[in-house]
Amino acid sequence: xxxxxxDDKLVIAGHEFNSxxxxxxxxxxxxxxxxxxxxxxxEIVTLAVRRANSGTENIIDYIPDNVTLMxxxxxxxxxxEAVRIARLAREMGCGDFVKIEIMRDSKYxxxxxxxxxxxxxILADEGFIVMPYIMPDLYTARDLxxxxxxxxxxxxxxxGSNKGLSSKDFIQMLINEIDLPVxxxxxxxxxxxxxxxxxxxxxxxxxxxxxxxxxxxSLMAKAFGGAVKAGRQAYxxxxxxxxxxxxxxxxxxxGFISE
Amino acid sequence: xxxxxxxxxxxxxDIMDSVISAMNGYDADSYTSEDVxxxxxxxxxxxxxxxxxxxxxxAPYLEQIAQxxxxxxxxxxxxxxxxxTPLYISNYCSxxxxxxxxxxxxxxxxxxxxxxxxxxxMQAIAATGLEEVLILTGESREKSDVEYIGEACRIAxxxxxxxxxEIYPVNSDEYQYLHDCGADCVTVFQETYDSVMYEKLHVEGxxxxxxYRVNAQExxxxxxxxxxxxxxxxxxxxxxxxxxxxxxxxxxxxxxxPQAEISFSxxxxxxIVNNDKINPRDVHERELLQIVCAYRIFMPFAGITISTRxxxxxxxxxxxxxxxxxxxxxxxxxxxxxxxxxxxxxxxFVISDGRTVDEVFRALxxxxxxxxxxxxxxx
Numbered sequence: 234x235x236x237x238x239x240d241d242k243l244v245i246a247g248h249e250f251n252s253x254x255x256x257x258x259x260x261x262x263x264x265x266x267x268x269x270x271x272x273x274x275x276e277i278v279t280l281a282v283r284r285a286n287s288g289t290e291n292i293i294d295y296i297p298d299n300v301t302l303m304x305x306x307x308x309x310x311x312x313x314e315a316v317r318i319a320r321l322a323r324e325m326g327c328g329d330f331v332k333i334e335i336m337r338d339s340k341y342x343x344x345x346x347x348x349x350x351x352x353x354x355i356l357a358d359e360g361f362i363v364m365p366y367i368m369p370d371l372y373t374a375r376d377l378x379x380x381x382x383x384x385x386x387x388x389x390x391x392x393g394s395n396k397g398l399s400s401k402d403f404i405q406m407l408i409n410e411i412d413l414p415v416x417x418x419x420x421x422x423x424x425x426x427x428x429x430x431x432x433x434x435x436x437x438x439x440x441x442x443x444x445x446x447x448x449x450x451s452l453m454a455k456a457f458g459g460a461v462k463a464g465r466q467a468y469x470x471x472x473x474x475x476x477x478x479x480x481x482x483x484x485x486x487x488g489f490i491s492e
Numbered sequence: 493x494x495x496x497x498x499x500x501x502x503x504x505x506d507i508m509d510s511v512i513s514a515m516n517g518y519d520a521d522s523y524t525s526e527d528v529x530x531x532x533x534x535x536x537x538x539x540x541x542x543x544x545x546x547x548x549x550x551a552p553y554l555e556q557i558a559q560x561x562x563x564x565x566x567x568x569x570x571x572x573x574x575x576x577t578p579l580y581i582s583n584y585c586s587x588x589x590x591x592x593x594x595x596x597x598x599x600x601x602x603x604x605x606x607x608x609x610x611x612x613x614m615q616a617i618a619a620t621g622l623e624e625v626l627i628l629t630g631e632s633r634e635k636s637d638v639e640y641i642g643e644a645c646r647i648a649x650x651x652x653x654x655x656x657x658e659i660y661p662v663n664s665d666e667y668q669y670l671h672d673c674g675a676d677c678v679t680v681f682q683e684t685y686d687s688v689m690y691e692k693l694h695v696e697g698x699x700x701x702x703x704y705r706v707n708a709q710e711x712x713x714x715x716x717x718x719x720x721x722x723x724x725x726x727x728x729x730x731x732x733x734x735x736x737x738x739x740x741x742x743x744x745x746x747x748x749x750p751q752a753e754i755s756f757s758x759x760x761x762x763x764i765v766n767n768d769k770i771n772p773r774d775v776h777e778r779e780l781l782q783i784v785c786a787y788r789i790f791m792p793f794a795g796i797t798i799s800t801r802x803x804x805x806x807x808x809x810x811x812x813x814x815x816x817x818x819x820x821x822x823x824x825x826x827x828x829x830x831x832x833x834x835x836x837x838x839x840x841f842v843i844s845d846g847r848t849v850d851e852v853f854r855a856l857x858x859x860x861x862x863x864x865x866x867x868x869x870x871x
Binding site: 259281282283284308309310317318321336337338339340393394395442445 | 750
């Protein structure tokens, strides 16, 4: 992409979004979600089916109508459980988007890439818009592309860690090689980190803890929204080079060429 | 302590031996302030760091420990607090545990709810808005057998989204049956990991068989339960050793069964007023806070439940710092949730926080916390 244009949309399975910031809802007081959505300008909000499944307190009621819901399958330990939770989300009226989260380890909550590919195959066949959360791995991403995923969502760092782009080099490979939208998820704790992911060429970023753990949630949501826009614009503008060694060599190695 | 007939032995498991060996090697008095500072500085809490955080040397650092615990809680759980209530369906017990109000020699009003009464109790609880229930029995297989508990789980499935069990330990095929009936989490209180003290305190009954109890969580996971809870009754023996053993036990189980959802409960024996000189190792609120924070830092992803044996002000603060789960609308008697159930059985213990579900919910909200009725899906 060579020029900034006003029609720069995020397109996922034919659905267009103006915002490239996706908000996670898991760690908020529900009454803060609306403000965070507005301040960050988010158009997609994730929510755990296991939370939305509550009879007395319905998170969905707190999410503005014009926002697309992306239910996630957290709590699933294998493909079979993720498929069941996704189907339940659809029955609950959460739409066709589903974020696949499969964890078989309660300590680090790392996604199980192999089971995620299996679940993606099944759910894509059933017409879901499948958004798999993965460890950034090129082979997995290619398998997901073949399985019918609508995007890939590699993690930047361990979930909840606010550590930023620990897996930067591996995410860059996905950005370079995978034709699906690459949405950087998990571990982004500062707006600057979200901005950096966008500068690298990520199509969108997602954040929950980074905002939820801030002292002023809605102000931090606004900061993330601004950072994502800035990062996207920088990417589209084509960043200038960074001189890693501090200077341009005054006697270039190729100076000997005479013709 | 040989197994009784019918008790399943886990001959291939070395977890109990590892826990006991770690506990025996733990010398709380050997830690220094430097050890504690190192533990506070580390990104990941090692077993040795955990030992330091539980030690007397850590006592002057309680504020810093609480700050670190709170950071971990926020990172893993945000400001959420899960709410639930226990339902005692029977208080018959065939054990003689010298410290327990339900023990078989205590002349109390014994009661066991029939299925209709269980349903009425559950309806009354569900009407408060709760979606998680913990089913408890006294430890009598004869009076409350596995089929009876299973049927209670089936009834609970109609009203609740998450069902936990605190019952006598059973074999893995029985845990499998109870899981199929709808239960997903099993908590077994070890009381104490000091096997000599354990035998002294558990004078009669199947509960005397120490290894069968220690291995209960592992059998539960083999039976398909998703979560297991751990807890020593702090104050029965050396509470620092017991807290250390509880953490190591949970940690080894999680390592062997990485998918298991781990939780801690933190009951304590109440110190007697002015008893400090008699028992300098009593667990006061300060010590309890130190232990709960040490659990949080050692296993930041684990659930921690705080009992109604603690006062409201202590509980409300603990969920802000380290605990993740709080009971409300609690009655430890048999059949006391519904007005329809008559002749309620006696209570197991006196509670210190008698607030209703609504009162706890509003108190949490007022503190900026987010009370959550359900964060679970039975699949």
